[in-house]
Amino acid sequence: MTGIIDWASRRARMILALIVASLAAGIFSYTGLPKEGEPDIEIPALFISVVFPGISAADSETLLIRPIETELADIDGLKKMTATAAENYAGVAIEFEFGWDKAKTMADVRDAMNSAEAFFPEGAEKYSINELNFSEFPIIIVNLTGDVPERTMTRVAKKLQEEIEAMDAVLEAVISGDREEMVEVTIDPLRLESYNVTAGELINVVQNNNQLIAAGEVDSKQGTFSVKIPSSFNEAQDIYDLPVKTNGDRIITLGDLAQIKLTFVDRSGTARFNGQNTVALQVVKRKGFNLIGTAKEVRLLVENESKGWPENLKAAVDVGTSNDQSRVVDSMVRQLEGSVLTAIALVMIVVLTSLGTRAALLVGFSIPTSFLLCFVLLGLMGVTISNIVMFGLILAVGMLVDGAIVVVEYADKRISQGTGPMKAYVEAAKRMFWPVVSSTATTLCAFLPMLFWPGVPGQFMGMLPVTLIFVLSASLIVALIYLPILGGVSGRLSRFFETSSDLLRDIIPWFIRLPLVALVTGLLCVSILQVANPNLLLDIDVEEAGPIANLPGVIMFILSAFMASIVLGSIEIRKKQRNVRAGYRRTPFGYFIKLIAGNPIMPIVAIGGVVVFTSFIFTTFGKNNYGVEFFVEGEPEQAIVYVKARGNLSLVEKDILVRQAELIVNAHPGVESVFSFAGAGGLNQNTAGATAPKDTIGQVQLETIPWENRRGNADLDGNKIIAELSNALRSLPGIEIEILELERGPASPKPVHLRLKGDNWNDLLSTTAEMRELFDQTEGLIQIEDTRPLPGIDWQIDVDVEKAGRYGADVATVGAMVQLVTRGILLDTMRVDSSDEEIEIRVRLPEEDRFLSTLDNLKVRTADGLVPLSNFISRRPVTKLAEINRIEQKRYFDIKAGVQPNLKRTIVSDEGVESEIFINANERIAYLTKYLEENPLPPGMSWEWTGDQADQAESQAFLSSAFAAALVLMFIILLAQFNSFYNSFVVLIAVVLSTVGVLIGMLVMQQPFSIIMTGTGIVALAGIVVNNNIVLIDTYQELSRYLPKVEAIVRTAEQRIRPVLLTTITTMAGLAPMMFGLSLDFVNGGYSVDSPTALWWKQLATAVVFGLGTATMLTLVFTPALLSARVWVTTYVLWIARFLVRIGASRRGQVAQDWALKKMARKTKPAEIIWDYTEPPLLEKEEPAGLIGPAE
Secondary structure (H helix, E strand, O other), X not given: OOXXXXXXXXXXXXXXXXXXXXXXXXXXXXXXXXXXXXXXXXXXXXEEEEEOOOOOHHHHHHHHHHHHHHHHOOOOOEEEEEEEEEOOEEEEEEEEOXXXXXXXXXXXXXXXXXXXXXXXXXXXXXXXXXXXXXXXXXXXXXXXXXXXXXXXXXXXXXXXXXXXXXXXXXXXXXXXXXXXXXXXXEXXXXXXXXXOOXXXXXXXXXXXXXXXXXXXXXEEOOEEEEEXXXXXXXXXXXXXXXXXEEEOOEEEEHHHHEEEEEEEOOOOEEEEEOXXXXXXXXXXXXXXXXXXXXXXXXXXXXXXXXXXXXXHHHXXXXXXXXXXXXXXXXXXXXXXXHHXXXXXXXXXXXXXXXXXXXXXXXXXXXXXXXXXXHHHHHHHHOOOEOHHHHHHHHHHHXXXXXXXXXXXXXXXXXXXXXXXXXXXXXXXXXXXXXXXXXXXXXXXXXXXXXXXXXXXXXXXXXXXHHHHHHHHHHHXXXXXXXXXXXXXXXXXXXXXXXXXXXXXXXXXXXXXXXXXXXXXXXXXXXXXXXXXXXXXXXXXXXHHHHXXXXXXXXXXXXXXXXXXHHHHHXXXXXXXXXXXXXXXXXXXXXXXXXXXXXXXXXXXXXXXXXXXXXXXXXXXXXXXXXXXXXXXXXXXXXXXXXXXXOOOOOHHHHXXXXXXXXXXXXXOOOEEEEEEEEEXXXXXXXXXXXXXXXXXXXXXXXXXXXXXXXXXXXXXXXXXXXXXXXXXXXXXXXXXXXXXXXXOOOOOOOOXXXXXXXXXXXXXXXXXXXXXXXXXXXXXXXXXXXXOOOOOEEEEEEEOHHHHHHOOOOHHHHHHHHHHHOOOEEEEEEOOOOOOOOEEEXXXXXXXXXXXXXXXXXXXXEOXXXXXXXXXXXXXXXXXXXXXXXXXXXXXXXXXXXXXXXXXXXXXXXXXXXXXXXXXXXXXXXHHHXXXXXXXXXXXXXXXXXXXXXXXXXXXXXXXXHHHHHHHHHHHHHHHHHOOHHHHHHHXXXXXXXXXXXXXXXXXXXXXXXXXXXXXXXXXXXXHOHHHHHXXXXXXXXXXXXXXXXXXHHHHHHHHHHHHHHHHHHHHHHHHHHHOOEEEOOOOOOEEEOOHHHHHHHHHHHHHHHHHHHHHHHHHHHHHHHHHHHHOXXXXXXXXXXXXXXXOOOOOOHHHHHHHHHXXXXXXXXXXXXXXXXXXXXXXXXXXXXXXXXXX
């Protein structure tokens, strides 16, 4: 395998060309890759809905849900099925495993639904199947406000909608706050009575004319023709001319009995933006398009469209954008780019101080080259740049230089011994080939199992291992192929630099050369900024120029780096050469390791000390930890205020209550924009799967001032804003308030989620009521809600079928008359100029007659004359049952709650020792689980924890399995390299030691254990920390071939401490800014601390930094101790044998005799043998060269 290095060294020019091509392709890929805030996650789930006007929740369950459940239960790959039976509606959500065959599954679902549809009662509408994709949320909101007629505002919004949806990058632009148009046929009851027309006769006429009749086929010799009778209205006059009754020669039409007008459907909700009525367009982009660019194009389109409006429309309508996610994503990308550049700078500084300028430049070159090769691979896969990908790059900064550091450090040592640059680098690459390959392979083994992470968390974090695998694979090519060639070529270049430095030293005095250092350093910094921001010094259109825009900055950087090398070399302080001291000189660290490994006692002491320290840390963490959480908590920038109230409230009453909350939110100085919705409606925002509480009557969706504009202002902190709003809203009478913080990530805002299942409705209600009371009494639980039916009344109309039959009426007649009072009878649909779609034509009573009491005055024509409906119907209020929820064909209720942060409670151990523990979701779930186990539920009832708890258990189990699988894979690789079980075991010991460091980091940084982030950090550490041990063991095996084993251990520690510390410090330095939440802005200047993006990664960075640092320090002591302990085993056996002899072993035994002989042999002086020989004769040509004495 090492022959490829020789092959590359003989083709240096080709490799240099390949390097240039790799860099160009990487830059092109990065600039062309779409930028996202969060990964696009396609949920393997479908939602099936069936609309049935007028059906009750109980009938919906029996007639619609049960047939659907029966047919869908046999579909292959079905993971979970939930159903909702509600008034006028039935819905079923089916979830499958990730990796599903969507096309096949959709076909199977359609077949099953076609079978179920045969069991639906007449009146059910055609089912619909929709895909669930939680990543399709609006990237920007276009809001229209102004005092103009509703039709004008709707027309403007639809025109904008058409233009926006015509963009290639836009999937849809959903209008919110508008109403659909309809043709309303308002019946005048007085005209009905004057024309002697009953409501029943009118209904029959409407229904009989609202049919499309397929009359069959005419089959004759001339051919076969289908015959149909269409029933459609092409214009409003057709509605007027619809005949209702004939009176002699006079035809009474619908126009004689009603007023017909184009209007809107009844309002079900209100919408306002910053206190003004609004119509909003929610723009959703297509997958694979750049979010930042798409939002910019939308803003530009809206601006251009508004310029073309008439002057009076411009003055009346205000158009703007809000909730712009491109700002968040752009800020995230810039902060993460700054973190990447910071990590590169810190790594180069560490290498520069240790290995010199040339080595630092070579190691620094490996970082962007590996990144750009990674971008090429990501571009080939069609992966977008998200925050997960960017953090993967930051995490890889310290790891990818490990191989480069090892190769460069060894080559630097060979060059100092007089070897030529090209030969030294080729030799270093060949010598370190297998250690570098092995260490990279073991690191990849830690991330390979994470590719199979199940569920939404796995999809969310899935690009992290992909990015790391790509980057580390690229770093392998760079370290073993690119760097040897560049190092050899740069060796020749370095001679030019040295000659130039000497010439500068001879010509220019030192007091002039010293200021030049500041000048070239400044030029180097400016060139880096020019690369990051092409518009810094030059007027360049970045979008048109593309990757070429960075070319001037790259050229400036190369030239300034050359100048810096010459100037820095000219001021180098050169020490006078001292006399050479013969013999091997031990370093202070070597003496320390000699102390540990050089005697039989200290290895045991060192191992025991590490074991005691590890046990102490685990014990301390168990008593003083900060709890466990599923995902990290960040600073919210958006939130939803749910306004909750109960009772049969009208829309006007709901709007009054919501407006009170809206005024408080709007008045807060930290809030930038506010959308409020009363009744139905609202923006489609990412709530991490959370749904609005059932008693919600409206919501206020707010956006805080952008973090970039309020950073450093503690009064405008997102958490403080939410707390102040909660306190202010709590004082509103008659309503309850619940605030949902919209934080990115897979975590749910209410992690304590109990589900109770059963078939007995009364037992289910009573058990849920008891558990809700327990939740209310449990300390630390907040924002508690349950899914029981809300208190309220419905009006039930009972029809006396026998009496109705006597009058020639039936239930259908009564139902149609009730529709006249409610939503109206659907006559037909028609097209109008103001709408692109067909609108409904509905017949209904005037608004002042739309009351249930009107039914008493409606009459039915009988043989005995007109008879009022009140003769055979009655009305009574009944308990409201608006919804029934089912899962796995059983009814269920949910109880959800959040957990109040920063709460503690005191516990007393069995020994009577008091200690405080944090109250978190896991602790509360354990408390409630204990209650449920001690108090069994009624027969037929069951319970389970779902939501975050289910996802957490799944992720925790997977990460544990991934950790074990990674260790097995690494052990196999180590066995292949070392061919030693013991040495492989010694290498893997570092993984346990890294876990100790993770616990120390969480205690020092006062962080809870995050299942997602900290767990990912531990798995990542498993592949990182073993690299140091691999280098140590490989060098030890090499030295032990010709040195005593103890001396080999000591020299191994001495020789490899520099590369071990370098690789460790570079990784820690790359992640240290993220651990402290620090982000540097290299383009605009300045820095930020604990930004919303940085808060995401603090726990993962903390785990890696502390875990790696602690494991390295312990490894440098523990590994030599374990290696020497193996060497001193013989001594231990000798001591034990002597001890056994002393305590009673027979002196006549074979063992005793052997020890006695060995003791006598040590006391016997060795014999001196003196050889007497003459001078050897000169060798003849025929004699073999190996003979040096006389042959006898």
